[in-house]
């Protein structure tokens with residue numbers, strides 16, 4: 001049996017884990033029934049294995065590159081009761097991990113510590129993506145985090161100047177202070193997987209009327225900083241933009257082959273330097289779309305199967321509702337319920353019906369043809385398995401390890 005190691009982005013292996021495989025087998029069986037029978041066959045009664053939970057739309061940074069800039073600071077937050085009841089309902093239906101992310105900044109939610117405690121007491125894996133400005137709040141609950149849980153800081157810079165220009169923080173938050181805080185947390189609880197996130201901004205990106213500050217030259221230095229401050233990994237991703245009109249996430253819009261070529265070469269060069277700087281202590285992770293950009297296969301990630309299978313396994317719970325994809329958070333096409341949609345069994349069942357409609361009716365081949373999809377590989381893997389007719393009991397089990405989808 002395979003073990004899931006070093007495969008953060010291998011989502012098909014994640015679906016084959018011992019605790020998830022039953023959902024996968026039932027889902028594939030259901031898809032086959034739907035495709036071959038006239039009779040109505042209900043979607044298996046399982047909830048997502050993983051949710052992205054946007055605690056609040058509030059943010060204390062004003063990042064010009066923020067992909068969620070259109071949905072932050074709306075005054076909306078998830079209240080503590082909604083969060084607790086949703087987690088309980090979801091856990092009864094198979095929830096295994098929660099990613100506290102945004103939208104806004106999770107650590108400005110007034111009940112942040114209690115929420116982490118509540119999730120961890122239920123033995124659900126937790127990941128926290130934060131801008132790092134309130135790490136003292138993370139520190140209060142850091143002792144509860146276990147092997148496999150992660151804390152990822154969205155830093156996007158290795159110098160104070162680029163950090164300030166890229167984030168425009170409220171108050172006098174500095175990169176140096178964040179890095180010191182992070183190191184202290186890691187030293188106090190080495191089980192936490194500590195990540196340094198760097199969204200790569202190259203020359204010439206204009207977004208929401210701003211010229212973004214390039215940080216591509218600092219890619220190798222982010223790795224050096226990560227090493228110096230006891231991080232476990234640096235996670236690099238290309239800067240995504242939301243398209244005007246549809247609000248969907250995309251890369252290189254409008255397409256410009258000549259510029260694209262130059263950017264790709266520069267990204268490759270900097271990523272090579274990053275690898276060289278990494279040594280043994282810190283891992284360099286590339287997002288699926290960054291790897292595809294470097295391999296010049298981005299166009300492939302825009303070709304989806306008609307059915308988005310991932311929506312059965314992970315969703316987004318945000319103050320503005322429940323969405324079937326992180327790339328569609330805040331977008332009406334991706335909304336399957338209001339934010340109360342996981343509170344209690346009755347609402348869960350309604351949301352589940354709505355999800356079934358979305359799985360059957362949402363045409364990802366058409367709707368996501370501009371989205372550089374993180375779930376492209378796993379969606380095609382599931383699609384091919386469904387069509388292959390192979391016995392679901394033959395799917396090889398992977399040992400439990402990482403439930404973040």
Ligand SMILES: C[S@@+](CC[C@H](N)C(=O)[O-])C[C@H]1O[C@@H](n2cnc3c(N)ncnc32)[C@H](O)[C@@H]1O
Pocket residue numbers: 059065066067068101102103104105106129130131132153154197199237238239240241
């Ligand atoms: C919008 S932030 C909200 C959560 C939290 N405030 C933080 O800073 O991590 C969530 C994630 O989106 C990423 N992000 C923001 N803008 C992006 C962009 N234009 N392209 C790619 N990722 C982006 C951030 O780096 C972060 O990892």
